Amino acid sequence: MAPKVLISDELSEAAVQIFRDRGIDVDFQPKLGNDKEKLLEIIGNYDGLAIRSATKATEKIIAAATNLKVIGRAGIGVDNVDIPAASKKGIIVMNTPFGNSITTAEHAISLMMAVARQIPEANASTHAGKWEKSRFMGVELTNKTLGVIGAGNIGSIVIDRALGLRMKVVAYDPFLSEDRATELGVEKLELDDLLARADFITMHVPLTEQTRNILSRDNIAKLKKGVRIVNCARGGLVDEEALADALKAGHVAGAAFDVFAVEPATESPLFNLPNVVVTPHLGAATTEAQENVALQVAEQMSDYLLTGAVSNALNMPSVTAEEAKVMGPWIKLSGHLGNFIGQMTDEPIVAINILFDGTASEMNLKALTASTVAGIMKATNPDVNMVSAPVIAKERGVKISTTKQDQSGAFEGYIKVTVVTPSRERSIAGTVFNDGKPRFIQIKGINIDAEVGENMVYTTNNDVPGIIGVLGSTLGANEVNIANFTLGRSEAKGEAIALLYLDAPLPAKAIAELEATGKFKQVKPLRFDI
Structure with a gap:
């Protein structure tokens, strides 16, 4: 049938x-x-x-x-x-x-032109029978600096179009490598530098905890006077009330928005302000x-x-039905390994190296690699999947390499993921036990045996007495139950790590209290899709 x-x-x-x-x-x-x-x-x-x-x-x-x-x-x-x-x-x-990339990029360019020349207001004025030629003085795009926040699929198209308009383009994207920036023809900047230099700013990032209000009131205050802001990406990237205040004060010269924090947007602080162009999510x-x-x-x-x-x-991973039965737990493991490193990394990623050992090396490595890369990228872009993540990584100049080897240790097979950034390498390894559950078995070269949970916290410290007590008492005082507690160290009195599986997310108050003890080099809450 x-x-x-x-x-x-x-x-x-x-x-x-x-x-x-x-x-x-x-x-x-x-x-x-x-x-x-x-x-x-x-x-x-x-x-x-x-x-x-x-x-x-x-x-x-x-x-x-x-x-x-x-x-x-x-x-x-x-x-x-x-x-x-x-x-x-x-x-x-x-x-x-x-499918929507070119269309959304073109809409961003259209809005940028519209706000540069005040086209909607001039159109309404002329339709009303007025001839206010001197009122609508615009600015050229040529030789202006465009700041692009997010240089992924859509952002890279915007960059290409802007360069065709003879604009100077700078970009902020934590995952944009120097090689990819050179290929795109942009100067890679930190966010504060971009805010200070850009004449126009356009955003092309998903809405995550890291990007929410990326143009906050504080960051809007750092903007170059006379800047014009375009948002065709996601509502919530900009503090609309703070932007409205900056527009009224004359610090920001104009804005063009296709998306809003609340949609359908029947009201917004940006509505009815001069030189603000708005469209109803037409990207x-x-x-x-x-x-x-x-x-x-x-x-x-x-x-x-x-x-x-x-x-x-x-x-679901891109694998055949036959492969899925065997690979399911390994797909989960590779995603968790990638997501661990993705949540730990706040620098541009230059390379991702994946080692497949033993039984893992005999599986569909393309799917396992895609799952790993998706896990890394999901830390900052929850919209990625196993198909799109490798494409996005390639667009950003991230080099992905894989190595296969025969069984080399106590485990029948394992996966080791190493991420390279401009300043360091970070690695984690894991395996799947007979119960089908993924385990972390090594972090930073330190052997452990940690079950993966939805809510976890990772700490690093010098190997000194009392760490377990501090963690236990602090989490207990904050009413957070520990489901599993794993410790490891490089050597006696050397570097030590702890990985805790919790019944609930670690509150910010508990994190602050742990950091205030002075005993920890790092306290990092983690979250995994189980």
Whole structure:
């Protein structure tokens, strides 16, 4: 029997035809996404669900999807899909991470031009029968310095277009290597230096804890007077109230926003201010972009339903069905190893070296490598997956190398990940025990045996008495229970480490108290998707 796919949002007829041409029974109901009860009633009849943003694939919908095998999102954002619920039911969630890149980059350039020449206000004035030629004095882009925050897929396209406009481009991106910066034709800067030099600033980063309010009130105060700011990335990257104050004070000359902290944005501190251009999240709103992502999702879903091939999946590695049974725990391990290093690293990554030993060396190394790189990148970009992470790493000039070797120690197999930054190397190794659970077995060359938990804390210190007591008493006083406690040291009275698996996240107060003891070189809370 042919697989059945439900399309519950607007998708192009060409995408619908792809399903039909591949022999898939497709039910095209583009308005169904707005009818939750009807969707709930019929979702159990389908193997695949193709959506845009209107359909909400909630836990309730997924629970009723008794036959569903794949959800395909035509676009990058999957906020409308309960991915944990889908994962528990074995439903793959796919997106199309690169289909909107050119369109979003072009919108950023368009907004930059619009705010430079006050085009929307001049347009409204002229339509009103006024001829206020002297009122709308603009600035040229040529020879101005554009500061790009985030030089990934979209940011690199913006850089290319800006260089074509004869702008000088500087970039801030913790993962941008010097080689990649040279290739792009930009000067790599720290954030404070970029803020002080840029005449225009455009942001192309995801919204994470690290990037939230990256243009905070304090950072806005550091901006060059007369700067113009563009945001086509994510709402929440800029303190909108602080920016409004800077615009009113004349410190910032203009702003152009396509995204807002709260959407739909029916009100904002930026609304109705002079020389502020606003659009209703139109970054991906072109005919070409909508067509591209629709065609991509149709091809990806068809490939999976007919052949089992997985691409651009957010909750499953790109491996065959046969490999998945054996590799599942190792995929988890490689992701955890990468995520550990990603959370520990705040410098640009120059290289990622992965050693596969014993049984690990006999597996699908492409998938294990992709899982490792995705783990590293997820620390700063939660939108990456096993397909997109290696591409993003390559774009940023990160060199990825792998080595295979026969069993060389006490373990039947293990994976060791080493990340190289301009100032240091950081490494971690792990294995999978017979119980199928990943373990960390070495950090910084120090042997350990640590189970991986959702909430962990890593500490380093000199090997002196009393460390266990300090950790235990401090966490106890903060009502944080320790599920597992692992210690290791290089030698007696040398460097020592501790890795604690906690029942709850470590509060900031506890971190401060541990640091205040003066006994620790480092106290780092960690979080893993288990």
